[in-house]
Amino acid sequence: MIDKKTCETFELSNEDKAAIDIWVAQYPAEHKRSAVIPALHIAQKANGGWLSEAAMKAVAEYLELPQIQVFEVATFYSMFELAPVGRHKLCVCTNVSCLLSGSDEIVSHLKKRLGINLGETTADNKITLKEVECLGACVNAPVLQLREEFHEHLTPEKIDALLEGLE
Numbered sequence: 001m002i003d004k005k006t007c008e009t010f011e012l013s014n015e016d017k018a019a020i021d022i023w024v025a026q027y028p029a030e031h032k033r034s035a036v037i038p039a040l041h042i043a044q045k046a047n048g049g050w051l052s053e054a055a056m057k058a059v060a061e062y063l064e065l066p067q068i069q070v071f072e073v074a075t076f077y078s079m080f081e082l083a084p085v086g087r088h089k090l091c092v093c094t095n096v097s098c099l100l101s102g103s104d105e106i107v108s109h110l111k112k113r114l115g116i117n118l119g120e121t122t123a124d125n126k127i128t129l130k131e132v133e134c135l136g137a138c139v140n141a142p143v144l145q146l147r148e149e150f151h152e153h154l155t156p157e158k159i160d161a162l163l164e165g166l167e
């Protein structure tokens with residue numbers, strides 16, 4: 001378990017700033033706010049997979065925005081984490097198409113294999129299991145997302161293979 005108190009400081013690295021600058025350059029100079037979502041993704045990755053208050057403040061400062069404008073985005077979207085997560089985050093869709101295609105069985109299998117419930121992280125801090133809304137891949141339901149990859153037409157066997165491949 002990551003101690004949140006150890007994460008009270010955060011600074012964007014020069015590489016992070018350069019990555020954010022690429023997004024800022026996509027918009028008119030007076031609309032830096034448009035780069036908030038990609039900037040939060042960059043900060044989240046740099047902060048070990050979640051956004052501490054310090055990380056959100058760093059984004060606000062770098063984009064010269066009121067902190068509330070960054071906080072409101074970070075707290076709205078489910079892809080942003082406001083507490084520490086495991087090294088691997090499995091985001092399982094349980095919305096209508098996935099539900100009709102067996103996401104219940106997938107979730108049950110994951111819970112049993114990992115020994116955790118939705119919204120929890122394994123004791124070794126390896127895997128966080130998260131329930132999410134539609135991932136936009138309904139035609140290939142049931143679906144889960146791991147990092148930028150979608151795993152589709154899930155079965156318990158596919159889940160086993162996926163888990164075995166995670167270090």
Ligand code: FES
Nearest residue numbers: 093098134135138
């Ligand atoms: S309902 Fe699961 S991807 Fe759309």
